[in-house]
Amino acid sequence: MATLTLRNVRKSFGGFEAIKGIDLDVADREFVVFVGPSGCGKSTLLRMIAGLEEITDGELAIDGKRVNETGPADRGLAMVFQSYALYPHMTVRQNMGFALRMAGVPRAERDRKVAEAARILQLETYLDRRPKELSGGQRQRVAIGRAIVRNPKVFLFDEPLSNLDAALRGQMRVELTKLHEDLNATMVYVTHDQVEAMTLADKIVVLQAGRVEQVGSPLELYHHPANLFVAGFIGSPRMNLLPATVAEANGAGLALELEPGGPRITVPSQGGAAAAGQQVTLGIRPEALRPAADGPLYGEVRLVERLGGLTLLHVALAGGKAVVVQIEGSDPTRAHQPVRLAADGAACHVFDAGGRALPAPERHPLAA
Amino acid sequence: MATLTLRNVRKSFGGFEAIKGIDLDVADREFVVFVGPSGCGKSTLLRMIAGLEEITDGELAIDGKRVNETGPADRGLAMVFQSYALYPHMTVRQNMGFALRMAGVPRAERDRKVAEAARILQLETYLDRRPKELSGGQRQRVAIGRAIVRNPKVFLFDEPLSNLDAALRGQMRVELTKLHEDLNATMVYVTHDQVEAMTLADKIVVLQAGRVEQVGSPLELYHHPANLFVAGFIGSPRMNLLPATVAEANGAGLALELEPGGPRITVPSQGGAAAAGQQVTLGIRPEALRPAADGPLYGEVRLVERLGGLTLLHVALAGGKAVVVQIEGSDPTRAHQPVRLAADGAACHVFDAGGRALPAPERHPLAA
Amino acid sequence: QTTVTIATVNNGDMVVMQRLSSRFEQQNPNIRLRWVVLEENVLRQRVTTDIATRAGQFDILTIGNYEVPIWAKQGWLAAFDNLPAGYDAEDILPTVRTGISHEGKLYALPFYAESAMTYYRTDLLQRAGISMPERPTYAQIREIAEKITDKNNQVYGLCLRGKPGWGENMGFVTPLVTAFGGQWFDSQWRTKIDTPEWRRAIAWYSDALRQFGPPGATSNGFNENLALYAGGRCGIWVDATVAAGLLFDPKQSQVADRVGFAPMPTGDFAGGPTWLWSWNLAIPATSKQQEAARAFATWATSKEYIQLVAQENGWVAVPPGTRRSTYDNPEYQKAAPFASFVLRAITEANPTASTREPRPYTGAQFVGIPEFQGIGTQVGQTIASTLTGTGVEQALRGAQSATERAMRQAGYPK
Amino acid sequence: MSTTVAPPLGALPGQADAPERRRPVAFFLLSPSVAVLLLWMAVPLALTLWFSFQRYNLLDPTVGGFAGLDNYEFLVTDPDFWAALANTLVLVGSVLAITVVGGTLLAVLFDREFPGRNIARLLAVAPFFVMPTVAALVWKNLMMHPSYGVLGSVARGLGLEPVDWFADYPMASVIVIVAWQWLPFALLILLTAIQSLDSEQKEAARMDGAGPVAQFFFITLPHLGRAISVVVMIETIFLLTVFAEIFVTTSGGPGNATTNLAFLIYARALLQFDVGGGSAGGVVAIVLANVVAFFLVRTIARRLEV
Amino acid sequence: MRETAAQRAVVTILGWGVALLLFFPILWMFLTSFKAEVAAVAVPPQVLFEPTLESYAEVQARAEYLRFALNSIVVSLGGTLLGLAFAVPAAYSMAFHPTERTRGTLLWMLSTKMLPPVGVLVPIYLLFRTLGALDTRTGLVVIYALMNLPILVWMLFTFFKEVPKEILEAGRMDGARTGGEFWHLLLPLTLPGIASTGLLSLILCWNEAFWSLNLTSSEAAPLTAFIASFSSPQGLFFAKLSAASTMAVAPILVFGWLSQRQLVRGLTFGAVK
């Protein structure tokens, strides 16, 4: 059982307010991911939860008990640092056992717990090595192991994979998911990598400049971003964002013009969400665009990225804007070829001038 | 005009042979990518071309002229290092101009060339900063700029993007492709990231343990891997590789059984390529698998990775093997759900017991 | 223009010489003087290395009457013959002259000379109601010291040299041992340290100094004791006569008006060699500026120089002990109440006299062989250690064996 | 000069197993230093060796000639010699212990933020810049002098008898002076090292429940290992040859209480002017230096990843 | 968590206490140098007194301070520069072109530093006499350079080791030869390290008291020789000793203080990190 509750939590460094009042509930066994651009306060927030940073104002409760004044070791949390922060002079065994040793756990029990964690993380054969004799992925696992042995109520991770290369990152991502299932623990995870956020999280918290922009499940954020910032931030390749004008608005939806008098794209929308003539931003995910002989968008392919299972077309539209199109499989389109594109209207997003999403008529089935 | 020719090139470090005889031709303006697992000799080979590592045996020619004995600065090459290797005490301008200064180019011309390169790379406003005042992507661009100003015959890159985060890497990938087009230069590029290899290369060279496994265009390697190693190495997520037995072989193709008496998968194949009863390996790309109520493969979903535009299902097959299925869009399948899978037979690969691919009856249209 | 390099010790009289030497340069415009002023130990080491390796860095050396005969014998020093008549070499006290001559030739010119005597504080003795005997014995000295010691007021009855060194504590200990009837070597060069005479002498020394001496006695050499005495911390002090001029000088002494003096104390063996030391200016044979060096050496040891110091600093401050004419001078007699006393001590000093048993070496407070520097310093260390708790017998046994070793090593008997 | 660490014959081109083009340049760059050091060591060493087998007393040119092993025999049968060896070790060991322990504690202290820290740090490192002679003179005369010294006054102020430092605790006094000079050096190096400790590591330890004391022993101290090695190595080099402090204060005494090897050789060579005996001492010191170099520098060098 | 006010007070008091304790002998020397001789030996010691410059005047009258100081400066600087001139190439070659012998060479160099100099004084003295180098600044400069060479090489080696190999390789690709590589890349990159090495060498040279005393007499005598003429008492001498000591120590102390930041900055690069 471990829940986290943040109520109007604030943090100031001298005069600078890094965290500007955050409310958040983390349920038991939930995997919560903080994302946001660099400097938005992700690490600060995590470190406040860990107890490494004092809370300027507001309340932090674990399992309903206020812990603002509790020291980091006594909150029952464990943290995995971006740099791993392994103790370089200790063996893997000693690294993992350090917290237990500090807690005065007898040697035999310590060894048992370390062995158990090593088994989970497949580190058995490395127990007597020192960190510098390990590869990046192994070090990462030791850092996690150090957290596991403490059997904490909540795991905290600060960009734990950012020092690994792409392949290893993919692999560790899968392992983390498994770990979450196996340990049945509450986890709070900081990253600025969307793929990590999307694949790992039960719930994503998008932060910007010390404030929460949106909280929701990955697909909720993906399919129903609350605003332009979230829309642009979640998803890779990025959502294509095009300025548009509402040409016609009726109960069935909006007809948008990218250029005055140009082709129209019809987007289903709740009635009355926008009025004709209004300036909006049209958001189309790359996979919602496809080459179509009769598509309303016209442009030239600038670049084709063939990933094998996927093909990405970088298209310069006639109006000067660029969009990315994602096509499954190996697409024959070549660079410098003219192309017409159609958009799946139901998968389009419309944002008003203030950047707020216009409500979609239907929820995506997976974005409950 | 710049071609590279390697003839039986070898490199020994003391007793250890890192490069075991490599023949390779790089055509003018070609973008060649070396990929391979860590320690396979990619960097060594590149550094031999650069002149930073002596060639133990064999011949290296640039534009048909043997350069084994030419110093690194005199081969007309430029190199971009993984760590960028920018000169930390020099400004961007000085970094980019250093090679020209060493070559005794007069100041005015130097400045002109640097300005030109800065324009191409959009570094104009940073010319008077020092490397540590730049972001990762900007540093990377300076490193490239340093290469550009020398107007080299060949650009060499050693994992130039591996220190960048995912988003920046994607962006730089696009820029590199544009650069290759703009500069019309020959480029040799080392990476172990398949996405980079696939998207950048005209020609990929797959190395393993100092030997060339296969050379070809990205889609050639993707769709027609010559052997198990290349099949497993190229493509992300990896190709699913399943041991199978040939149940029936006829002119139309092979019928493969994953388990004796189990369901069959039919793969078109050139007649006589394999005989019934032969042990083979079946390779199926994740995107060639799809959930299908009547599919021959049966298993349980272990993990669902939802990337937004893509969903990856990690499925444990009944026989104990695990496969990854890539589905476009947000798929509703949930973890721990049973699932049947069908494979697109035409997109399957069959490898004999020695790991060699059985010839496919038709070439993929894009893998000329 | 010739440059003369002078190595000298940082004693007060030499410092005065350095200051006044500008006069010499005015008189001899073609001679420039370069001074190397060093602490005594450093100076001796520098000068010896230089002359023994014939490096010739110095034109004038300041050395003692210990070195002069030894070095002269090696041919390292230039002889002073044909001294100008005005210099009046005959005026130099004969004992001093003998000490710096070799085979009848003068090899150095004396800058100042000293014997030893006993200083005491008249006021303290008076307060204690005692008086200093005319010719005190060591036993009496001890008794008096005991009576005047007042540690609470930091007045210590007896100050003696405790700092190890052949020219420091051994300078006092050697005559002390002689007075107790002992000696360093017998006529066969056998070491005679571990003997009852030495034992009694050292026992007296260590016992008296530990009981009535100032703290830190092992760091106290001549200069330190002088400072202590001048600062009013010592009741009795047995040391060189040269201190008299300083102690009677109110500018340098807080007790100038309370200094009494008596001869060096005696023990069971009266007679024997008596303390004689002189600091002299000598010219190495390797010097390339013999003439100029000679000019300076004669100037600095001349009557005129003494006059000059008298003019500048008063008669009490002139370098003592070298010239009869100084002592004949009524002004000096007036300024220095101890003058005749000192004169007698020096003229009667006889470093070559025999110890109780016959001895093969000369010197009163040193042994006139080259090895003595090393031996004396080593034994000096051992003697000093008796002041910090080492037993006398043990110390002397150690000193005996160390000295025997050194002498054997040096090839004695020769 | 080393007898146990083989002097390099130089990496001659073509001799090494990977003949690189740039090798000659490397050789060309290294050889001047090696050459001058070889000269600097070899010429005097050869002379020293030669003298050590000679009868050679500067003061007595009349004796001379081959002495065989006499000088060595004389040296090792000298009770002072063994005392000097022991004193050398005591001096080096104690000063190392004081400076490393003290330096570490001070480094931890000065790593903390407090008002005027920078100025306080400047004051604390000042003794390192003071020349050894002056340090010894100041301590001897202004600090430890039983009559005039500040320490004596303090003792009297507390109603105690002032201690006669150089007589009663000669070695301790020398150790105090030498340690006073080297403590700031240790502080400087260790403070630099402590400030390079990754703050995430400390935070990780805090998360693991380590209090300030545990953090010091389990995190800070091991982190300082390398820097401590540097301190030990550099200080050992200088402490083995401590001379001025002893010369100025105790002249090796009382007895032989503070005679270290350097001073013993000095006494032989420059008080007795026995060049033969002094040279024998020099040769012994060279051997000793190499033994130390072998055991100490090798173990340390491993930690320094030379 | 944030330290409490009490903790902070304790740290402040401890920090300043230790600093003042360590600095006290120097401070006392400085104060004493402004006392009259009689005040200098007063018991109990006087903290308040009437400052006088008479000791300084006396010291100056007896020895030309400036000449000694100038020698100290010239010889320390010279020794340091010459030492660096030898050490930099050696360290470069060891760091970037190591052979199997590099380690041995380095250790051997360090071991040469452990010999008591007095052991080789007579041979060196004879050598200097023969070469006419006695009492010359040049001679002392050479000795100082050699004396510190092992430490210089070792320190520079550790600094050079920290330079990423790729940067030099990039330089080679850019056409820099050994000289250019050295001058344009290595030197600027390791300047803090070289500077702190130089500073350390300067301090060691300035304070060196054995060779300077034995190999010079007047022309080239540095401040250590100056001190040697005031180091034994003649009557009351505490104030004069303090004045002379202050004069000998002040330049390097002030210099050390000024360059302390640089020293530390350099050290953080290599050896210590």
Ligand SMILES: Nc1ncnc2c1ncn2[C@@H]1O[C@H](COP(=O)(O)OP(=O)(O)OP(=O)(O)O)[C@@H](O)[C@H]1O
């Ligand atoms: N100790 C501190 N003192 C002052 N400002 C700080 C401190 N720590 C963080 N900040 C500021 O607080 C803001 C949030 O920092 P934080 O480290 O939480 O960002 P982040 O979201 O983790 O960024 P990144 O993705 O780069 O790690 C930044 O503007 C940062 O400059």
Ligand SMILES: Nc1ncnc2c1ncn2[C@@H]1O[C@H](COP(=O)(O)OP(=O)(O)OP(=O)(O)O)[C@@H](O)[C@H]1O
């Ligand atoms: N200087 C060297 N001395 C000895 N062996 C070396 C040296 N450089 C490389 N090797 C060895 O040569 C092999 C190839 O190394 P190389 O650096 O070329 O691998 P790589 O393919 O670039 O690997 P990575 O992807 O990890 O960069 C490795 O086994 C490596 O250990």
Ligand SMILES: [Mg+2]
């Ligand atoms: Mg962060």
Ligand SMILES: [Mg+2]
């Ligand atoms: Mg590589």
